[in-house]
Amino acid sequence: MKDIQGGVCAPLGFKAAGIHCGIRKNKSKKDLALIVSDVMCHAASTYTLNKVKGAPIAVTKQHLLNGEAKAIICNSGNANTCNPNGEDIANAVCGLCAKELGINENDIIVASTGVIGQPLDLVPFENHMNELVQALHSQGSSDACEGIMTTDTVKKEYAVEFEIDGVTCHIGAIAKGSGMIHPNMATMLAFVTSDVNISKEMLNEVIHEVVDDTFNMVSVDGDTSTNDMLSVMANGLANNKEIVQKDESYHIFKDALMYICELLSKGIAKDGEGATKLLTCHVNNACSQKDAKVVAKSVITSSLFKAAMFGKDANWGRILCAIGYCEASYDVDKIEVTLASSAGSILVCQNGRGYPFDEDQALKILSEDEIEILIDLHDGNYQATAWGCDLTYDYVKINGDYRT
Missing domain, CATH: 3.10.20.340 (ArgJ beta chain, C-terminal domain)
Known part of the structure; x- marks a missing residue:
């Protein structure tokens, strides 16, 4: 296993983008991110245990009932939490994105991060969705990473390369998290991509096993957030033999995912709000x-x-x-x-x-x-x-x- 560049675009078949669409007042800061796979992915997520949850989580849970997704869209600057029309907005964002991408809106993972309880206007999404999709690029991971940041001072972006049965495979990831960080997954937003061929069942198993020893072992301030999740999409383009049981291939994939998630966890802790150590x-x-x-x-x-x-x-x-x-x-x-x-x-x-x-x-x-x-x-x-x-x-x- 070796560290490589490229973040979420390091695995085969992924593109990403990040732009400023007007949700945040500071025009120098990106506030909308998109990650897209060329083909359908097996997907799994873990979610915050806070009883007050952001509307995007409810929508994403519904979309992932079949364990499949092709894209992730996330805005920063507004959490879309405790809003009377929150789920309507999250669904509408998926609809706008799906139309531009030419895919089904149910195949999109949606997330938001930022201030709780503030109305989220759909207009910025309507005005900039085409721009976001046009910006998709195989080198777009860093832009997407910037698009999900709030009080973060540094980007959390990693990728690794490893082999399964002699086949070269990759995992890439971006994350945000600086404050409102405390064990009880999730305590941040993390988006992970991979070209490994793994069954839906095994992907769901491994993500929960890894979370228990990484993200659930991080704390900045004792506050468990309302919005956050870890989402993993694996598109299988590495063409390794599909992982369908907890065999050697499963554990190789788990070790690589554990390594990535540990890097993200340490990065989040080190970048805690106001932290020096x-x-x-x-x-x-x-x-x-x-x-x-x-x-x-x-x-x-x-x-x-x-x-x-x-x-x-x-x-x-x-x-x-x-x-x-x-x-x-x-x-x-x-x-x-x-x-x-x-x-x-x-x-x-x-x-x-x-x-x-x-x-x-x-x-x-x-x-x-x-x-x-x-x-x-x-x-x-x-x-x-x-x-x-x-x-x-x-x-x-x-x-x-x-x-x-």
Whole structure:
């Protein structure tokens, strides 16, 4: 498996585009994106568990009942959530797009991201749909990535190449996510394309397995969004033997998808609103997989700990505190904690008690922009990793006037 360029256009048969259509006031920012496959794809999605859901999610769920799609359209700047005519607008957007593409509107995945509760006018879509479709290009992934961004400061765009039974295959992806990020898929928007030939059933299986260990292990601010989803389209153009069971080919595809989704997850966490540091919490030797995940997520979501990381303060007590209030099984007297970065590592807690350490060395380690929290529970054979970011003054500034 190797990293390649091209994003969602790296797999065979995909084109993408991104334009400014007028939903966002800032004309320099793209606000409408489109991804299209030359042929019909097997498709699957996972969705936010927030009970308040954006209208596009309801429409996409209906469109994917047959497990097929040929295009994804997404706007930024307006979430199309809590609007009385939200589903009508989402359906109309699909209709406009389908007409320009010459396909069935039920074969389109639709998504929106941005401010909740603001009316979404259909006029920008009507006036610019032809322009969007005409802009489709085999090098259009970056434009599409820009079109789905809100408070993101960097693009999350990746692609990989790998082999299944000697056949060259690809997976590409783009994502947005910076704020309102918390486990319970989804916590962002991610669109994944592939030319792998895989059955609808296996695609649906693998997407849920991968999400549990990647996107559901990310937290920026503890708020689970109303709109977000992960959608995968696989068009089969690589012409590998169709994956219909959990055999070696399935696991090769799963490993590649896991790799892509882990890159997206880390990218989202590092680009958290106002963040200056990526925090990666590794929990080792837990007595169950569930316990390892619960501990890792508890630490990564602790506001006090996140603030300490912003201040470069090796306040390990906040880590123990976060472990202590989570619903997991462990022996407090066995817990060991090490803080690490490219500047080195330092043991700060052993047997659930403080371990003498050099504060100057700790400061040097915590001054890097990527910090690892290594927790050994010494209580079993299971492990898990979660990703988050520090909590800064800028997070409050960004969200204090997000709507206005």
